[in-house]
Amino acid sequence: MRQGINPSKTDNRIQLESTHRVILSVYIPNLEEEYFKHAEKVFKLCLESVLYTSHDKTRISIIINGCCKEVEQLIYSYKEDYPLIDQVFYTKENLGKINAIYSIVKSNLEPLVTISDSDVLFLKDWQDETYAVFENFPEAGMVSPVPSSKGYLYSTGSTLYYGLFKGKIRFRDVQDPEGMDNFQKSVGSKLYDPIHLQKYLVISNPKNREAVIGCGHFVGTFRKEVFEKSPTKVCEFRVQGGSEEAYLDDPNDRSGFLRLATLGNFAYHMGNTPAPWMWDKLADLKSFEKSNLQTYSIPSAKPLSKLAVLVGKFLWVNLFYRFRRQFFGFLGMKEKY
Template sequence: MRIGSNPEKNNKEIFVDNYHRVIVPVYIPNFEGYFANLFEVFKLCLESLLLTSHTKTRITIYNNNSHPDVKNYIDAKYRDFELIDQVFHSKENLGKINAILAASKGNIEPLITITDADVLFKNDWQKVIESTFVNFPEAGMVSPVPSSKVFKMFTANNWYYGFFKGKLTFEKVEDPDAMHKFDLSLGNKELMYKPIHLEKYLVLKNNKGSAVMGCGHFVATLKREVLDKGSNVPAFTKIGGGVERLFIDTPNEELGFLRLATKGNFAYHMGNSAETWMNEEFNSLIKNNENPNFTAHEFCAKPISFLGRKFGYFVKFVLARSKKSTIMLLNFYGLQSNQY
């Protein structure tokens, strides 16, 4: 039997001053083999995030059935830091995407950063990402880590924008050493970047700013509409297998949004083992006490037009089908090389 009236019925509206949420899924089931050093990496990740995030940020940690020591560490950080306002503990590993969907659906911030648990954040990562969204209102996805090899990946809208609303040009890579570190962190037998990739990347410009064409998604900030569109069903794959493409890449492109990265490098991929240089980078971080002036309204979605999207898909189709067309286009934009 209900007695009285719930007072919240007279206070129905939800208002949140914060506008930027960060979601960190983590899965460290033990401290053996691949996972032997991953706990130390996760600590660097989370503590670098806490140091570098501004006051209008809130952090969600989704624990995918990690070791009890990891759970205790997360709970301690939740108690000690205001920025961490949500912690989810799952007794099963439901995978990266389901963790992101669970957290994003329950929050209302217009910007949502998704990050793997092995990312080292640098000072000013939010400032440059948020400025990029303001400079490019059509952007739906921005990463603090540039790549010179993803300019053809889910960038149909970028090509339309470059032809008709802005400008495309190849520019000198600002931090080739960081790009090389990312390549090494992947642990592949062969390096991904050739020397030319460490020299030049394709840049999209307008009269407000510039950003690198395309980005990956081990760490990226999305407009929440992207996750809303891609989350009609749960993910049945924990990681890999195209699951990010289904829930992140394709929705961003279909909504008519640009896919960009900052020209400077503002985060590192660490992999599953900490190295000396990572600790040195962490020790150079300065506590961010900034209370930014941005408001949620400044990050409203402004997608590319339907016809613009169709044109972009045509350009992407031509580039995908013809290496010669790609070389001709790169030459047109100032990269005189067939090795890109």
């Protein structure tokens, strides 16, 4: 028999102090295979870098997505020691990256959510610089603290429309070529030609504030509104298979939001093997005074109109992608880009 009144019925409004959620999906099934041999150390670098560089209104969700016992115990020990970690989700089997993060994304209440791989080293000021892009471009729905010279190639129809009709598009010098070079080294393949480490494509607003056009998947911050137009069915792929495009990139573009990145490099992709410089970076972060971190009020979303989205998609598919070399030549790019 039920006795009394559930107090939640008289105080049923959800009120959050947090403004930003970081989601880390971790898949480390063992520590014996060559690929996973150093994965635990890399994840520790990632998690500690988030903890040392995030302001106190940040909350961290960790998904144990088919991990071995050693990693499970490590995650729960961090949860006990660090209040910023307020959610740990456990699944015995690997549900895949998208299904794992969507288990949190769909119930997320914070206005901003950062989705990150578990091998990312966050640097100080990554939140400040990301927020600055949202502030300068209230039309932005996805912002990465890691610029990519080739990010313009993917799901940027709405971004292209904005650049052509509301702002400006141009090439400018890459602020941190070493950051992009480290990224291609971390994945073990050549992603960029020399020109891509020298110039990237940027967009500017009417006040001449700039951001890099496009970004990659391994770390990005989203407005929660982006996921209102995301697929509702379960993702059939563990990784790749177009899953990140369908569940992360396309909803942002279809919603009329810009896909951007910071001009500077404020995070590193580490790969599966730690290097001495990574520990040096982490040591610097440990001495960083967190009281210097600020929280910001992100301006309300201003997505482009449905007509602008359609025009942007048409221009991207039928004109920009086919004739981008001619367009880049008009912008002054002499080399093949």
